[in-house]
Amino acid sequence: MLTSMGEVLRPAEGEIRCISDSINCGRLWPIGGRNVLSRASHSSNEPGAAASASDDAALVAAVLQRDRKATAEFLSLHADSIYSYVRSRLIPRADLVDDVFQEVFLAAWQGLAGFRGASSLRSWLLGIARHKVEDYYRLKLREALPIETEEGDPLPLILEPELDQAVDLWRLTQKVQQILGTLPEAYSLALLWRYWENCSAAEMAAKTGRSEKAVERMLARAREQFKSRWKGE
Amino acid sequence: MTDDSFFEELSSATEAELGKMARTPSRLKAKVFSALLAQQAESGPLLSVSGCEASGRPLCVFEKAVEILPVGERIKSLNFCRVCHARVAAEKMERAPIFWPHCPYSEFQNR
Numbered sequence: 421m422l423t424s425m426g427e428v429l430r431p432a433e434g435e436i437r438c439i440s441d442s443i444n445c446g447r448l449w450p451i452g453g454r455n456v457l458s459r460a461s462h463s464s465n466e467p468g469a470a471a472s473a474s475d476d477a478a479l480v481a482a483v484l485q486r487d488r489k490a491t492a493e494f495l496s497l498h499a500d501s502i503y504s505y506v507r508s509r510l511i512p513r514a515d516l517v518d519d520v521f522q523e524v525f526l527a528a529w530q531g532l533a534g535f536r537g538a539s540s541l542r543s544w545l546l547g548i549a550r551h552k553v554e555d556y557y558r559l560k561l562r563e564a565l566p567i568e569t570e571e572g573d574p575l576p577l578i579l580e581p582e583l584d585q586a587v588d589l590w591r592l593t594q595k596v597q598q599i600l601g602t603l604p605e606a607y608s609l610a611l612l613w614r615y616w617e618n619c620s621a622a623e624m625a626a627k628t629g630r631s632e633k634a635v636e637r638m639l640a641r642a643r644e645q646f647k648s649r650w651k652g653e
Numbered sequence: 654m655t656d657d658s659f660f661e662e663l664s665s666a667t668e669a670e671l672g673k674m675a676r677t678p679s680r681l682k683a684k685v686f687s688a689l690l691a692q693q694a695e696s697g698p699l700l701s702v703s704g705c706e707a708s709g710r711p712l713c714v715f716e717k718a719v720e721i722l723p724v725g726e727r728i729k730s731l732n733f734c735r736v737c738h739a740r741v742a743a744e745k746m747e748r749a750p751i752f753w754p755h756c757p758y759s760e761f762q763n764r
Contacts, residue, residue, distance in 0.1 A: 482708060486693045487700040488734065489710035492757035495686050503677040521677070522685045529689055593670035596663065615664040616671075643656050 476541040484532055495525060498542055502549050509553045509616065511600040512608040520556065524549045550617075554627070557613045562628045564606030564638065599649045607642035614639055682761040683743035687734065694732045701729035713739075713756040734758070 479497075482490030502524055507517050527548050535544055600608040613619050621639060625632040693699055700708075702716045703726070712720060715737060719729055734740050734757070742749040743758035751759045 485700050485704075486697060487705050487708060487710070488690060488693075488732075489705045489712075489755075489757070490708070491689055491693065492686055492760065493710070495682060495689065496757075496760065499677040499682050499685075500674050503681070504672055504675045507675055508671040518678075518681050518684075521681060522688060525685050525689060526692060529692055589666065589670045593667045596667050597671070611660065615660040616668060640656075643660065646660075647656075 472540060473537055477537055480532060480535050480537075480541065483529070494541075498545050501542055502545055505546060505549050506553060509612055510556070511597055511612065512603065512605045513556075514601075516556070520549075520552050523552050527552070554613070554617070554619075557609045557617075558627050560606050560609050561613070561624065561635075561638070562630065564604075595650070599646055602649065603642065603645055606638065607645055610635075610638050610642045611646060676763050678747060679749070679761045679763045680744060680747050683740065683749075683758050686757055686761065687740055687744065690732050690734060698727065698730035699732055701726045702733075703729055711755045713753050713759075715753075716755075 479490060479494055483494050499521075503517070503521055506520050506524070507514070510516050510520065524545065528545055531548070535541065539547075600611065603611075610624070613624060614621065619627075621635045622632050625635045628635070690699070702712055702720045705716070706712050706720065715733060719733060722728075737756075737758075739749070739751045739753060739756050739758040742751055743761060748764070749758070749762060751762070753759050
């Protein structure tokens with residue numbers, strides 16, 4: 421279970437398959453940044469994708485005609501996946517989830533004429549959501565990074581977790597959420613961006629206009645604080 | 654194991670659980686729908702209620718009343734939801750007591 425830093429663990433093989441099936445069935449939003457979005461776009465080769473693409477195209481056409489009923493359907497169909505994604509990526513700022521969620525749909529309306537159906541409508545919306553979340557990460561880290569560069573060297577990082585034991589995923593996730601929710605906001609966002617969105621430190625540096633070294637230092641401090649809270653359970 | 658590996662494993666193990674579908678609060682859906690309609694109405698007339706019905710999406714009782722009025726399409730294209738009590742209730746209450754068939758604000762309710 422999850423009593424120490426060394427007890428985080430990988431789900432059993434069957435659990436992974438189950439999660440994967442759930443994603444394919446659309447019960448879960450796709451996760452993991454670009455890997456996930458590309459996985460979603462592959463679905464266009466699957467059986468039923470053609471029907472789904474024509475449904476998307478018909479719905480988009482109706483929304484573009486300013487059909488109020490189609491607009492309600494558009495929102496109802498995709499609200500939960502976008503909401504789930506945004507909520508999980510803004511763990512330390514639950515108060516911002518509603519605003520970002522609304523921004524995603526308003527941006528989608530403004531850009532809907534440009535939807536070409538290259539990916540599913542849901543993937544397209546998740547792409548917008550991802551950009552909105554990243555905009556927030558960029559803003560907060562840009563503010564926080566100069567402070568980080570003035571600090572000393574990061575603490576030595578020594579961690580030898582054993583990631584091969586059985587895991588209670590629900591408890592694990594709760595614990596991760598709880599820690600991310602109590603870390604300084606910039607640290608939580610940096611960890612989410614780096615590890616849950618799979619953005620490299622170099623990319624983060626380029627997107628925030630800061631040096632890679634500064635980003636690495638911030639990440640090191642964020643990891644250190646995360647670990648100390650993890651151990652302090 | 655390096656710190657990077659640890660956090661990569663941690664994200665991999667928790668991402669599915671973190672991403673489990675959460676229900677969007679119905680109030681939020683109502684607010685966003687109102688904002689979308691307002692934006693659409695700013696950039697041009699909405700599709701008239703007759704047009705909506707013709708496209709196969711049924712109307713709520715109020716829209717139906719407007720549809721049968723002897724008025725022009727321009728009037729039938731106004732954003733009637735803006736002045737509807739269902740919108741106000743849905744934006745303010747998580748479980749708004751609105752049950753009109755085919756009313757978007759009623760259909761947004763997580764019951």
